[in-house]
Amino acid sequence: MPAVPFADRTDAGRLLAAELAGFADRRLVVFGLPRCGVPVAYEIAQHLGAPLDVVLVRTVRAPDDPSRLLATVLEGDPPEVRIEPDWDRASAVSRAWLDAAVSEALREVDRRRRRYRYGNRPVSPAGRVAIVVDQAIGPGHAMAGAIRLIRDARPSMIVAAAPVASRAGAERCRGQGGLPAPRGRARPARPLLWPGAADHPRRSAGLPDAGHLGRARHYHGLPDREPPARS
Secondary structure, three states: OOOOOOOOHHHHHHHHHHHOHHHOOOOEEEEEOOOOHHHHHHHHHHHHOOOEEEOOEEEEEEOOEEEEEEEEEEOOOOOEEEEOOOHHHOOOOOHHHHHHHHHHHHHHHHHHHHHHHOOOOOOOOOOOEEEEEOOOEOOOHHHHHHHHHHHOOOOOEEEEEOOOEOHHHHHHHHOOOOOOOOOOOOOOOOOEEEOOOOOOOOOOOOOOOOOOOOEOOOOEOOOOOOOOOOO
């Protein structure tokens, strides 16, 4: 397994920002997936001079198989709940259990909306390059949900950025099509994953938190010292 070439989320964000420097002259917005993707996204937004926001997605996974997606909750007014059609194939999962888990995910999306945005309106990605950031892409369900959510606002491009990713997760993210077709192309573009997939999907899960994030362009006081999320 190759070594991870960064010390913490701040370092990972700065390395990604250098890789993404070619987008600096574009109309950008950077979205971080709370909790652990936000410190990485902050560094990218600071270095590229882009607005920063969060994208709120919660996934419900099978208790005996975290790689198996049962439902996804996407922020919105109202939030959108997507139940996987084969959810009942998961062992030890009843409809009552699933409903309770979805209800908890809805409450968490609302709590994070209030905590991270402080009453501010979301930043619109319409017509912009939307860089969506997490600390790692494992199965890729949360990042794929974020791409679907942002895609509906019609950005000019979506870039899924993470310091490490599994190949399976990377392919899941690339499979989220439906972006507006670039000039000269008849087919819609697929989201671009940056950088390429690696063989160490979860090595960043235990990284120490970066220091206080200071002030972002659209809201202040983004908290980063919280327990790891189950996103």
